[in-house]
Amino acid sequence: MKSNTRDLGEVRIIELGGKITIGTGDVKIRELVSQALDDDKTNILFDLGDVTAIDSSGIGEMVACYTTVTKRGGQLKLMHLSPKINDILQVTQLITVFDVFDDEREALGSF
Amino acid sequence: MTSTGPPLRAKLVLASRFENIEVAERALVDLCHRAGCADDEEYWLITALREAVANAVRHGNRQDPGRIVRVAYEIANSTFTIRVEDQGEGFDPKSIPDPTDPENLLRPSGRGIFYMRQFMNRVDFSSTPAGGTAVVMVKELASNDSDRP
Numbered sequence: 166m167k168s169n170t171r172d173l174g175e176v177r178i179i180e181l182g183g184k185i186t187i188g189t190g191d192v193k194i195r196e197l198v199s200q201a202l203d204d205d206k207t208n209i210l211f212d213l214g215d216v217t218a219i220d221s222s223g224i225g226e227m228v229a230c231y232t233t234v235t236k237r238g239g240q241l242k243l244m245h246l247s248p249k250i251n252d253i254l255q256v257t258q259l260i261t262v263f264d265v266f267d268d269e270r271e272a273l274g275s276f
Numbered sequence: 277m278t279s280t281g282p283p284l285r286a287k288l289v290l291a292s293r294f295e296n297i298e299v300a301e302r303a304l305v306d307l308c309h310r311a312g313c314a315d316d317e318e319y320w321l322i323t324a325l326r327e328a329v330a331n332a333v334r335h336g337n338r339q340d341p342g343r344i345v346r347v348a349y350e351i352a353n354s355t356f357t358i359r360v361e362d363q364g365e366g367f368d369p370k371s372i373p374d375p376t377d378p379e380n381l382l383r384p385s386g387r388g389i390f391y392m393r394q395f396m397n398r399v400d401f402s403s404t405p406a407g408g409t410a411v412v413m414v415k416e417l418a419s420n421d422s423d424r425p
Contacts, residue, residue, distance in 0.1 A: 187330045188294030218319075220326050221387035229384040249319060256394045257387060258376045 166190035177206035182215030185223030207239025214245030283352035292337035320395040328360040336362025
């Protein structure tokens, strides 16, 4: 899994690519969110534009990150979902949990 | 996907390591290409296979590399069948709560079997003679809903 982070104002944007899957990708996103919270960045935006697959462990870790960030008083949101990642969020009904955006400016303005 | 031609079959015996999920995926992709599966069908087959092998490694064999995971693939008459066996102690799939129930939505685990059932036409669990778990997953190829999970 590939990743890149950048800060825009109070928002930590975490760009993810490749597979968010058991044993590697799921651990990596946990570390990235932990690092953001250590940096006092509690508003986090996952850019999933280059993500090719998310298995149930990856989805589970995203949910765990959402809970962790919310408990810290922050927000975790998603943007740039591919049609297949969107399908997965739909069937798992997690589309009702996460705020999802197609446009970065709109996403940043929502925090 | 053509329904003509002889069946395509493959079998793998894998040590219980997560990196071997990639090996199982590569074998599946090879079979899909030889059978002419649609891209969407291949994607959802991979998704279900990865969950089955991950469950076998993590929950069945407890990540003990001394225990093996057997994967058998067959494409025949436009039907893709995948069987994954572990050497664990078995489990009751009915004991897994519905992950889409609102009270379970924020649980970090428990979606693997749900994934399999969503992306395949049929998923059946049984016990192996040694007491492990065997899951058989079936997907009808070139179906009208192949562009959806």
